[in-house]
Amino acid sequence: MDAAASFVRFALEHPLRTALLALPAFLLGLLVKNAYKVFLAPHFSSLRSVPGPRPDHPLWGNLQSLIDEEPGKAHARWTEEFGGAVRYRGLLGGERLILTNPAALNHVLTSHTYDYAKPDEVRGDLAMVLGKGLVFAEGETHRRQRRLMNSAFAPSNLKAMTLRDVWKGMVEAGKVDSKAWKNDEAAAAYQASKPESEAVIEVSDWLTRLTLDALGKAGFGYDFQALSLKSDALAQAFASLFSPRDAPGKPHPSQILINNIIGACLHALPILKLAEYIPDERLKSIKQALNTLEVESRKIVQAKMEKADQEDALPKKDLLSILLSTKAKDTMSPEEVRGQLTTFLFAGHETISNSLSWVLWEFACHPDKQARLRAEIRAARKLALQNGRDELNSDELSGLEYLDAVTREILRLEPPLSSTPRVAQKNDIIPLSVPVKSATDPSQTIDHIVVRKGQSISIGVYAANRDKSIFGDDADDFRPERWLDNKIETKVGGWSGLMTFLAGPRACIGYKFALLEFKAVLSVLVDAFEFDRRDADIQIEHRAQVITRPFVVNEMELGTRMPLKIRLAKADETDEV
Numbered sequence: 001m002d003a004a005a006s007f008v009r010f011a012l013e014h015p016l017r018t019a020l021l022a023l024p025a026f027l028l029g030l031l032v033k034n035a036y037k038v039f040l041a042p043h044f045s046s047l048r049s050v051p052g053p054r055p056d057h058p059l060w061g062n063l064q065s066l067i068d069e070e071p072g073k074a075h076a077r078w079t080e081e082f083g084g085a086v087r088y089r090g091l092l093g094g095e096r097l098i099l100t101n102p103a104a105l106n107h108v109l110t111s112h113t114y115d116y117a118k119p120d121e122v123r124g125d126l127a128m129v130l131g132k133g134l135v136f137a138e139g140e141t142h143r144r145q146r147r148l149m150n151s152a153f154a155p156s157n158l159k160a161m162t163l164r165d166v167w168k169g170m171v172e173a174g175k176v177d178s179k180a181w182k183n184d185e186a187a188a189a190y191q192a193s194k195p196e197s198e199a200v201i202e203v204s205d206w207l208t209r210l211t212l213d214a215l216g217k218a219g220f221g222y223d224f225q226a227l228s229l230k231s232d233a234l235a236q237a238f239a240s241l242f243s244p245r246d247a248p249g250k251p252h253p254s255q256i257l258i259n260n261i262i263g264a265c266l267h268a269l270p271i272l273k274l275a276e277y278i279p280d281e282r283l284k285s286i287k288q289a290l291n292t293l294e295v296e297s298r299k300i301v302q303a304k305m306e307k308a309d310q311e312d313a314l315p316k317k318d319l320l321s322i323l324l325s326t327k328a329k330d331t332m333s334p335e336e337v338r339g340q341l342t343t344f345l346f347a348g349h350e351t352i353s354n355s356l357s358w359v360l361w362e363f364a365c366h367p368d369k370q371a372r373l374r375a376e377i378r379a380a381r382k383l384a385l386q387n388g389r390d391e392l393n394s395d396e397l398s399g400l401e402y403l404d405a406v407t408r409e410i411l412r413l414e415p416p417l418s419s420t421p422r423v424a425q426k427n428d429i430i431p432l433s434v435p436v437k438s439a440t441d442p443s444q445t446i447d448h449i450v451v452r453k454g455q456s457i458s459i460g461v462y463a464a465n466r467d468k469s470i471f472g473d474d475a476d477d478f479r480p481e482r483w484l485d486n487k488i489e490t491k492v493g494g495w496s497g498l499m500t501f502l503a504g505p506r507a508c509i510g511y512k513f514a515l516l517e518f519k520a521v522l523s524v525l526v527d528a529f530e531f532d533r534r535d536a537d538i539q540i541e542h543r544a545q546v547i548t549r550p551f552v553v554n555e556m557e558l559g560t561r562m563p564l565k566i567r568l569a570k571a572d573e574t575d576e577v
């Protein structure tokens, strides 16, 4: 007892020396623990009968495939080979379970939602960036916040029309969008020989501005002025946090391992506050952006609170006003409301803008499908015009069959989140509706999986959306027509039987807004413009940077981009198609 008390006294008096003395013991412990995880644990794992790829390396398992292939592809490949439940290895023997089987997904996402939480590191990092918002809440807090926030925003295509006018101006003026080109010479060469009424525009940047403005207006009654290029401080902080210009690299697994070990040391020895002394420019700019995010979002909430007090009797139009009204104020603190603001912006604007970038890319590759959608939109607009309206309203947009098929197809093919992680909060049994072959006895099949508390799980969004047994051999192709014959039966509970918005109590709360916003913007743009590839041989690669984003092959250093040729669509095309 005396020895313990002396040790504590010594540690308090000499924290630095204690930490340095403890370091070797800590590293040895880490070594023993990981040696057990790599060499022994797999033999006792409750997942040992779940089939999956052989680890490529004793220390980093199957990580190399996950790094080398585009987001979601390795999951899809393994799912095709082994079925709806796959076990693979990560760093130092860590096991992960990929689920795409409908019964398993319904169990984890819908009937046992709160038994499968987001991993602490994801929740911790998100909470640090976003504040106390819905994405990082679990259990009762999540249930309560979600109840308060189940109000729909109304999308408006006003912002889409602003973008249309901006692009029209660029096309008519033959303006050079320098972001669309690798360098000035490439831009000049195109400019010298380009036809009239055509421009090459880097569309993803504009679409991100558009969706930020649209969400700000519909969700928070706030104008970010991103389309008018006046971008306020909050918009800039978001852009630098979530879409930095550098392309995400493909590190060697050993690099990830070293980073993890350093991270573990920094976490385990917070007393040293080592992170503070790391001279890293990127870290510095992240800190600055985080600070701006906090200060600016607090200002918006504060301004709204003052307004809400004055206007409490008036009907509430946007989400922020609703959350700050007297009724909700009782149950949500201003700090929680601030968290919801940043959370919705984070979850909402780049997801939609990326989906729009991908659909324009597919249209550039499939002019026939583009023309078909244009014809449908123009026919509907003619009817609306007869009723005295120039633009389509939400009901009309929802009623357009081909637009709906295009929306489903692009969200199936290009889900912004290719997978999402969960961790079992207790021991459990996950059912499988289609059994998989046992890895320990290939003559047997298994129809359930025993998972232990702490087990990491990946919800295979991309893999489930491209399941060939459901969508056919052309599951990797963009073919909106597959949705028109109504024969798709996925048995998964999410929107359209897809995993794109997930399913159950944690499914995307903004999906209705997302669908309508997507349709509103696409209908305005496809009506006004024809989209084509910048060069006949341009290749676009998918890389994950929070969400899956497009990058131009051989121009990765320029960051996420989708440069497209844009022409004004002929006015009489409806009669031609």
Ligand code: HEM
Binding pocket: 134, 135, 136, 146, 219, 343, 344, 347, 348, 349, 351, 352, 355, 415, 416, 417, 420, 421, 499, 500, 501, 502, 505, 506, 507, 508, 509, 510, 511, 513, 514
């Ligand atoms: C194409 C557009 C979108 C897609 C594909 C999408 C997808 C998703 C997915 C997969 C999740 C679940 C993540 C997880 O739990 O691991 C999610 C959650 C969420 N999304 Fe979306 N989203 C989109 C647009 C939006 C929009 C427009 C908003 C806001 C208006 C929004 C707000 C949220 C929020 C707040 C959550 C957290 C919900 C919760 O945990 O209860 N999303 N979204």
